[in-house]
Amino acid sequence: MAMLEVEGLTKAFGGVVANNDISFSVEEGEILGLIGPNGAGKSTVFELLTGFHSADAGRVRFQGRPILGLRPDQINRLGMGRTFQKLKPFQRMTVEENVMVGGLQHDADLGAAREQALTALYFVGLLDKRNADAGTLSTGQRKRLELARAMATGPKLLLLDEVTGGVDQRSIPALTELVGRLRSQGTTLIVIEHNMQVLMSLADRILALHLGRKIAVGTPREIQEDTLVIESYLGAAYA
Amino acid sequence: MTLEIIIQAIISGLLMGFVYALIAAGLSLIFGLMEIVNFAHGEFMMLGMYAAFWLWSLFGLDPLVSLPICAALLFCLGVATHYGIIRHILNASMLVQICATFGLAIFLRASAQFLWTPDFRTISHPIVEGRVEIMGIFIGLPQLVASLGCLLAFAGLYVFINRTDTGLALQATAQDREAASLMGIPTDRMYALGWGIGSACVGVAGGLLAMFYFIFPEVGFLFALLAYVAVAMGGFGSITGALFAGLLIGLMESLGGLLIDPSFKYVFIFAMYLVVVFFRPQGLFGRY
Amino acid sequence: MPSSSPPPLSPPSRATVDDASLRAALDEPSRKPLSGRQKALGCLAAAVLLAYPFVFDGPFPQHVMIMIFLYALMAQSWNIMAGYCGQISLGHAVFFGIGAYSSGFLFATYHISPWLGMLVGIFLAMAMALVIGIPTFRLRGHYFAIATLVIGESVQIIFQRWEFVGAARGIWLPIVRENAWLNFQFNESKIPYYFIALGFLALATLAIWRLERSKAGYYFRAIREDPDAASSLGVNITLYKTVAFMMSAGFMAMAGTFFSQYILIVDPENVFALSLSILVLLMAVMGGVGTLLGPIIGAAVLVPLSEYTRIYLGGTGGAVDLIIYGALIMLICIYKPDGLIGIAKQWLGRRPPPEETAHGDA
Numbered sequence: 001m002a003m004l005e006v007e008g009l010t011k012a013f014g015g016v017v018a019n020n021d022i023s024f025s026v027e028e029g030e031i032l033g034l035i036g037p038n039g040a041g042k043s044t045v046f047e048l049l050t051g052f053h054s055a056d057a058g059r060v061r062f063q064g065r066p067i068l069g070l071r072p073d074q075i076n077r078l079g080m081g082r083t084f085q086k087l088k089p090f091q092r093m094t095v096e097e098n099v100m101v102g103g104l105q106h107d108a109d110l111g112a113a114r115e116q117a118l119t120a121l122y123f124v125g126l127l128d129k130r131n132a133d134a135g136t137l138s139t140g141q142r143k144r145l146e147l148a149r150a151m152a153t154g155p156k157l158l159l160l161d162e163v164t165g166g167v168d169q170r171s172i173p174a175l176t177e178l179v180g181r182l183r184s185q186g187t188t189l190i191v192i193e194h195n196m197q198v199l200m201s202l203a204d205r206i207l208a209l210h211l212g213r214k215i216a217v218g219t220p221r222e223i224q225e226d227t228l229v230i231e232s233y234l235g236a237a238y239a
Numbered sequence: 240m241t242l243e244i245i246i247q248a249i250i251s252g253l254l255m256g257f258v259y260a261l262i263a264a265g266l267s268l269i270f271g272l273m274e275i276v277n278f279a280h281g282e283f284m285m286l287g288m289y290a291a292f293w294l295w296s297l298f299g300l301d302p303l304v305s306l307p308i309c310a311a312l313l314f315c316l317g318v319a320t321h322y323g324i325i326r327h328i329l330n331a332s333m334l335v336q337i338c339a340t341f342g343l344a345i346f347l348r349a350s351a352q353f354l355w356t357p358d359f360r361t362i363s364h365p366i367v368e369g370r371v372e373i374m375g376i377f378i379g380l381p382q383l384v385a386s387l388g389c390l391l392a393f394a395g396l397y398v399f400i401n402r403t404d405t406g407l408a409l410q411a412t413a414q415d416r417e418a419a420s421l422m423g424i425p426t427d428r429m430y431a432l433g434w435g436i437g438s439a440c441v442g443v444a445g446g447l448l449a450m451f452y453f454i455f456p457e458v459g460f461l462f463a464l465l466a467y468v469a470v471a472m473g474g475f476g477s478i479t480g481a482l483f484a485g486l487l488i489g490l491m492e493s494l495g496g497l498l499i500d501p502s503f504k505y506v507f508i509f510a511m512y513l514v515v516v517f518f519r520p521q522g523l524f525g526r527y
Numbered sequence: 528m529p530s531s532s533p534p535p536l537s538p539p540s541r542a543t544v545d546d547a548s549l550r551a552a553l554d555e556p557s558r559k560p561l562s563g564r565q566k567a568l569g570c571l572a573a574a575v576l577l578a579y580p581f582v583f584d585g586p587f588p589q590h591v592m593i594m595i596f597l598y599a600l601m602a603q604s605w606n607i608m609a610g611y612c613g614q615i616s617l618g619h620a621v622f623f624g625i626g627a628y629s630s631g632f633l634f635a636t637y638h639i640s641p642w643l644g645m646l647v648g649i650f651l652a653m654a655m656a657l658v659i660g661i662p663t664f665r666l667r668g669h670y671f672a673i674a675t676l677v678i679g680e681s682v683q684i685i686f687q688r689w690e691f692v693g694a695a696r697g698i699w700l701p702i703v704r705e706n707a708w709l710n711f712q713f714n715e716s717k718i719p720y721y722f723i724a725l726g727f728l729a730l731a732t733l734a735i736w737r738l739e740r741s742k743a744g745y746y747f748r749a750i751r752e753d754p755d756a757a758s759s760l761g762v763n764i765t766l767y768k769t770v771a772f773m774m775s776a777g778f779m780a781m782a783g784t785f786f787s788q789y790i791l792i793v794d795p796e797n798v799f800a801l802s803l804s805i806l807v808l809l810m811a812v813m814g815g816v817g818t819l820l821g822p823i824i825g826a827a828v829l830v831p832l833s834e835y836t837r838i839y840l841g842g843t844g845g846a847v848d849l850i851i852y853g854a855l856i857m858l859i860c861i862y863k864p865d866g867l868i869g870i871a872k873q874w875l876g877r878r879p880p881p882e883e884t885a886h887g888d889a
Contacts, residue, residue: 270669276669324857324860324861327861328860328861328864331860331864332864333615333668333669334609334615334808334812334816335812335860335864336860337615337672337808337812338808338809338812338813338856338860339856339857339860339861341805341808341809341856342809342852342853342854342855342856342857342860343853343857344853345849345852345853345856346849346850346852346853346854346856346857347853348849348853349846349847349848349849349850349852349853350846350850352846352849353846353847353850464676464680467673467676468673468677471669471670471673471674475669475670502684502687502688503684503685503688505680505681505684506681506684506685509677509678509680509681510681512673512674512677513662513663513674513677513678516666516670516674517662517665520665520666520667520670521670522670
């Protein structure tokens with residue numbers, strides 16, 4: 001049984017059909033990349049999977065359990081975590097306190113939660129900044145914080161929304177390596193990315209969306225050569 | 240309980256509703272620009288009423304004649320408030336912003352009480368007085384004129400916001416401060432303008448009310464309370480919403496007092512608000 | 528499996544060094560212990576508070592302190608909701624009034640001990656918080672604030688018409704001369720009131736102190752900072768908002784009972800007043816919202832200001848005290864938006880050195 005099974009996921013906002021009958025599955029331990037030009041509906045898939053919006057139609061099973069209609073906090077407790085494209089640090093709390101919020105979901109005991117939190121901070125390389133206010137971090141550091149926070153909840157499936165977005169070139173390899181290490185720890189990942197180089201090295205499979213529909217799924221090599229995908233990004237002339 | 244009495248109540252409710260709508264519109268305009276609720280709005284109105292009173296008492300100017308002066312004075316007050324206070328708290332937390340305007344409200348109300356005593360004042364024999372009878376319905380002439388005045392001011396506001404360049408610049412600043420300033424729209428001046436116009440609205444309402452309402456330092460409280468409810472019910476930031484909600488509140492106040500119980504009419508207005516936002520948490524026309 | 532491996536980033540030796548740093552971080556205590564200076568100041572403050580009513584034994588200075596304690600208690604209650612959980616209530620007087628009416632009514636009508644009446648009041652206030660909270664917590668920011676405002680006003684209007692509890696006249700508590708402690712009424716001296724009020728305030732402050740170090744405390748603050756992010760991390764928003772609201776309501780009701788036993792008159796004009804809700808908010812924010820001592824400082828500054836200016840400058844027609852009040856509030860908002868606690872923290876030497884803002888990424 002796949003860790004995540006999505007069937008016929010559909011969502012419309014007013015007249016715009018953001019997700020149109022999307023179906024896919026994610027196997028345990030793999031990294032699934034999710035690509036598509038802007039407006040393809042990638043973030044909407046995340047919103048629906050994590051309970052921030054209600055789907056119009058479709059079924060989603062996480063580890064065999066149907067999850068559509070559950071609240072975000074319930075879904076997180078089942079083992080699915082996420083980061084946000086528009087970063088949401090708890091500004092007036094310190095880095096450590098931020099990750100503690102995640103850790104407390106995993107362990108109600110403050111001491112154990114703190115251990116979880118500090119380990120997550122160590123993993124992403126923010127340990128030395130643990131007493132800084134989250135509002136003072138740079139973008140790259142905030143991305144790491146967001147990651148550590150979600151990690152601290154101990155998810156089996158982690159949804160990463162544009163990890164390298166807005167991060168300068170120099171720092172991308174470090175972040176990429178971080179995501180790779182996550183997988184080697186046993187976390188399954190779905191990663192929305194615009195940066196194809198990153199996905200080429202990270203993803204086992206890639207799912208391509210265009211205007212709300214799934215247009216291709218396959219290995220990175222296969223996707224790179226898929227005419228529909230190329231067409232969606234660059235136009236028919238280049239297909 | 241004849242039909243005539245009910246129609247009477249509906250008409251007077253609607254008339255008052257236009258006044259509430261104008262007061263709420265000013266509040267909504269300011270909120271739409273910078274997401275700050277002016278908790279001193281009632282006190283601004285009170286000052287508008289006092290301005291009309293003193294212009295009448297000292298210079299013999301009828302409220303209708305002094306209306307432009309009241310509006311101008313309140314406009315200046317709004318601009319001064321922005322430059323003196325609001326500009327410094329634009330980036331502060333919502334709580335601090337609430338407190339700052341509460342502080343202003345306390346300051347203005349106490350100042351009015353200190354300068355002019357708590358005595359109730361009225362303007363006697365304004366140009367517009369007495370009643371008219373239209374098809375068996377009696378309407379107080381000052382109330383009718385006040386209502387029309389507010390309606391005209393509201394229409395003027397609507398046209399200004401939606402049809403003039405400056406109004407569009409205001410809208411742009413409201414929707415995206417940074418993008419607007421990148422387009423060359425001076426944000427700070429837009430804010431000041433917004434405060435000025437919003438305050439002028441409530442100055443017009445106050446000046447018109449002065450024709451027939453008692454004037455005293457606490458007078459702003461109830462009007463402001465109803466205005467906050469109107470703005471929230473209509474949807475923060477929506478001028479159209481302010482109109483609908485204002486009228487609805489005017490109707491509810493009048494009909495509720497007549498048909499149900501005069502002492503609980505405000506409870507029904509408040510209950511109406513709670514019902515509306517229960518089903519539409521962003522208000523009738525709100526975008527947040 | 529990825530076909531190409533990313534370029535190695537960190538030198539291999541860094542791994543062992545960082546391991547040690549993780550262990551060191553884990554060994555560190557999660558909160559800095561109080562410095563010797565802070566402990567000394569704390570003891571001094573405690574000594575002053577305990578000795579005060581005996582040194583200043585006139586009724587007025589004692590009254591001022593009692594009012595400070597009472598308002599500080601209310602500001603602390605409000606602080607739990609707004610400061611720690613981020614829900615701004617403009618109708619908090621509702622819970623104060625319920626507390627006052629519950630114990631006042633039970634005492635006046637059935638001579639039930641006000642301590643028991645207080646428990647009833649706390650229970651009713653918490654129940655009310657639950658009932659109000661469930662439908663209103665879906666509202667954000669200003670919509671929620673206005674909702675609490677209108678609920679507060681509605682309750683006041685209802686009580687003004689409700690004959691069962693005395694309508695506008697309210698409840699006049701009988702003066703009893705025996706069993707002062709059981710009846711929570713002290714006619715000879717204000718000193719017992721002083722220590723009870725101080726005790727209530729200490730209880731509320733202790734509760735917040737424990738809250739800061741608990742799971743609920745972290746969750747409250749997460750909700751305040753970003754509800755969506757909190758939700759994605761497993762925080763049940765509605766549940767925790769409700770808990771915060773109920774805690775807050777309970778302490779307000781406590782204050783209400785104290786008030787009714789101190790003043791011996793409970794009427795809608797005084798106990799459900801919007802001005803009370805606003806005052807409580809102002810004190811918490813002026814002092815420093817979301818902090819442990821901020822509301823106490825806010826009350827300690829604003830209550831004497833109000834009481835003394837009213838005596839020396841005010842009276843019924845003067846209103847000069849309010850002019851100063853309003854001006855002071857505006858000034859603090861503009862120049863010290865973090866509240867007076869910022870100044871106090873500098874004195875206590877607790878303000879940490881400003882963290883360097885990072886340059887560059889990763």
